[in-house]
Amino acid sequence: MNFKFARTELIKDLSKKGIKDPRVLEALYQTPRHEFVDVTFTSRAYQDMSLPIGFQQTISQPYVVAKMTEILIQGNVLEEKPLGAVLEIGTGCGYQTAVISRFCRKIFSLERIKALSLRAEKNLKKIGITNYQLRWSDGTLGWPTPKKFDAILCTAAISQIPLKLKTQLELGGKLICPVGDAKKQHLLLLEKKSKHEFTETVLDSVLFVPMLKDKVSE
Numbered sequence: 001m002n003f004k005f006a007r008t009e010l011i012k013d014l015s016k017k018g019i020k021d022p023r024v025l026e027a028l029y030q031t032p033r034h035e036f037v038d039v040t041f042t043s044r045a046y047q048d049m050s051l052p053i054g055f056q057q058t059i060s061q062p063y064v065v066a067k068m069t070e071i072l073i074q075g076n077v078l079e080e081k082p083l084g085a086v087l088e089i090g091t092g093c094g095y096q097t098a099v100i101s102r103f104c105r106k107i108f109s110l111e112r113i114k115a116l117s118l119r120a121e122k123n124l125k126k127i128g129i130t131n132y133q134l135r136w137s138d139g140t141l142g143w144p145t146p147k148k149f150d151a152i153l154c155t156a157a158i159s160q161i162p163l164k165l166k167t168q169l170e171l172g173g174k175l176i177c178p179v180g181d182a183k184k185q186h187l188l189l190l191e192k193k194s195k196h197e198f199t200e201t202v203l204d205s206v207l208f209v210p211m212l213k214d215k216v217s218e
């Protein structure tokens with residue numbers, strides 16, 4: 001399979017679907033999604049769809065990864081004001097971690113399933129990414145040691161954004177999370193205006209796997 005050609009086609013598709021930021025399109029072009037999926041799905045790695053990664057979880061749809069990235073970096077001219085620390089809840093196989101790593105000093109990512117966290121570590125190493133830190137932990141409890149983040153993204157859906165995540169967001173930071181139940185969800189963007197004040201923007205309808213509590217060692 002010609003992966004470069006497949007990636008070019010994917011970028012054209014994303015662009016048609018409304019992804020405008022050239023930095024985001026370039027990041028998805030540069031990220032070898034086929035390295036993140038099981039060999040059974042290699043031929044579909046560059047189709048704009050989520051795919052199974054085992055443990056009843058999925059690798060996110062490229063459009064959704066692009067959209068979330070676009071929102072997080074909006075207003076950040078990369079060369080002048082790059083994002084510092086970014087927190088991701090739901091590492092999965094590490095695909096979105098890889099995309100976001102291109103736009104921040106360091107990406108921190110939490111995953112509740114140990115085997116996936118280990119797999120993500122392997123995938124990220126394989127493609128040469130170094131500015132990340134992964135932890136096997138329940139993301140609803142936030143990063144396990146005290147820390148503030150310039151941006152937080154959740155890649156699993158929840159009915160209400162955990163307070164701990166709001167607390168770990170820097171002033172002026174953005175938090176993006178799919179909110180809803182198994183049938184109906186939308187992306188919610190929170191912007192932290194002061195310690196207890198957030199503006200809320202409801203964005204696209206989406207469909208993510210649910211965020212679950214407690215870490216598991218399967």
Ligand code: SAH
Nearest residue numbers: 059060090092095096111112139155211212
């Ligand atoms: N970011 C991934 C998406 C993976 S799907 C990608 O780029 O494809 C969502 C992931 O969230 C799953 O791996 C799931 O195990 C994880 N997850 C669900 N609830 C969680 C929680 N409370 N803490 C950490 N990870 C969680």
